[in-house]
Amino acid sequence: xxxxxxxxxxxxxxxxxxxxxxxxxxxxxxxxxxxxxxxxxxxxxxxxxxxxxxxxxxxxxxxxxxxxxxxxxxxxxxxxxxxxxxxxxxxxxxxxxxxxxxxxxxxxxxxxxxxxxxxxxxxxxxxxxxxxxxx
Amino acid sequence: xxxxxxxxxxxxxxxxxxxxxxxxxxxxxxxxxxxxxxxxxxxxxxxxxxxxxxxxxxxxxxxxxxxxxxxxxxxxxxxxxxxxxxxxxxxxxxxxxxxxxxxxxxxxxxxxxxxxxxxxxxxxxxxxxxxxxxxxxxxxxxxxxxxxxxxxxxxxxxxxxxxxxxxxxxxxxxxxxxxxxxxxxxxxxxxxxxxxxxxxxxxxxxxxxx
Numbered sequence: 509x510x511x512x513x514x515x516x517x518x519x520x521x522x523x524x525x526x527x528x529x530x531x532x533x534x535x536x537x538x539x540x541x542x543x544x545x546x547x548x549x550x551x552x553x554x555x556x557x558x559x560x561x562x563x564x565x566x567x568x569x570x571x572x573x574x575x576x577x578x579x580x581x582x583x584x585x586x587x588x589x590x591x592x593x594x595x596x597x598x599x600x601x602x603x604x605x606x607x608x609x610x611x612x613x614x615x616x617x618x619x620x621x622x623x624x625x626x627x628x629x630x631x632x633x634x635x636x637x638x639x640x641x642x643x
Numbered sequence: 644x645x646x647x648x649x650x651x652x653x654x655x656x657x658x659x660x661x662x663x664x665x666x667x668x669x670x671x672x673x674x675x676x677x678x679x680x681x682x683x684x685x686x687x688x689x690x691x692x693x694x695x696x697x698x699x700x701x702x703x704x705x706x707x708x709x710x711x712x713x714x715x716x717x718x719x720x721x722x723x724x725x726x727x728x729x730x731x732x733x734x735x736x737x738x739x740x741x742x743x744x745x746x747x748x749x750x751x752x753x754x755x756x757x758x759x760x761x762x763x764x765x766x767x768x769x770x771x772x773x774x775x776x777x778x779x780x781x782x783x784x785x786x787x788x789x790x791x792x793x794x795x796x797x798x799x800x801x802x803x804x805x806x807x808x809x810x811x812x813x814x815x816x817x818x819x820x821x822x823x824x825x826x827x828x829x830x831x832x833x834x835x836x837x838x839x840x841x842x843x844x845x846x847x848x849x850x851x852x853x
């Protein structure tokens with residue numbers, strides 16, 4: 509009973525402290541790559557660190573950032589992303605994103621996939637993410 | 644000599660201050676005229692290139708697009724972030740010019756990763772995005788042909804570090820120029836834009852002036 513209360517409290521605190529919103533996955537075909545985008549809202553007074561995202565949708569899942577060098581664009585893996593207190597960090601096209609490498613099936617608009625987000629010192633957060641066409 | 648003659652005669656009738664203001668106005672006009680030009684340069688392709696489209700049909704570029712305005716992007720299908728942005732921008736331009744009733748416009752995206760981007764891969768890339776392909780083609784071809792086009796349009800693309808999946812499959816991405824170009828009816832390159840964040844209104848207006 510105490511354990512249940514403890515877990516529920518943790519979940520409640522976690523929900524209060526952070527929210528993952530507007531998550532979506534870019535359409536892609538089996539064997540290719542895609543990206544997962546979302547907003548992390550840090551409502552708390554301490555910074556949050558996202559260090560891992562997991563999903564069965566792809567063979568490899570990594571946190572990446574797109575960077576610019578003159579008029580050229582490239583991508584590189586980042587180990588973690590820190591979200592400042594009382595702020596929202598947007599993982600969005602052309603910036604930070606979660607790279608879905610070698611997706612296991614066609615990702616068609618309208619379908620949904622599970623993703624788990626891992627923040628330091630917090631339990632994992634699981635959500636369902638829809639495949640959407642960019643606007 | 645003639646200029647000297649003009650200035651000598653003018654200096655007899657006008658004050659030095661008036662001459663100075665006239666000269667400044669003249670150069671201001673020249674600079675504004677240059678900056679305001681919608682199409683600062685025009686560059687032709689010189690030769691033609693043998694390519695394949697997403698249906699494995701032969702395409703002679705740019706000859707096969709003669710008498711059409713071409714909006715051309717550059718991409719590779721393994722790119723998960725920037726290139727799909729460019730493709731999406733191409734789609735939005737396609738919709739905008741259709742809405743505005745502009746005709747004889749073709750859309751083409753050239754892959755700079757011909758080793759992996761075979762025609763059927765390009766076809767799948769287009770299908771999964773539900774693109775309107777009636778005036779849109781994805782192009783690939785022999786490495787030499789692709790490199791030659793890229794050089795002509797000043798697009799740089801080179802593979803970055805390779806990582807491997809658990810099965811040992813190599814994964815690599817390209818560092819590349821983010822570019823869309825506008826080609827006129829005679830096959831000349833008239834303007835360059837940043838591919839992933841092109842101003843759709845700007846290119847639509849440019850198309851109207853070609």
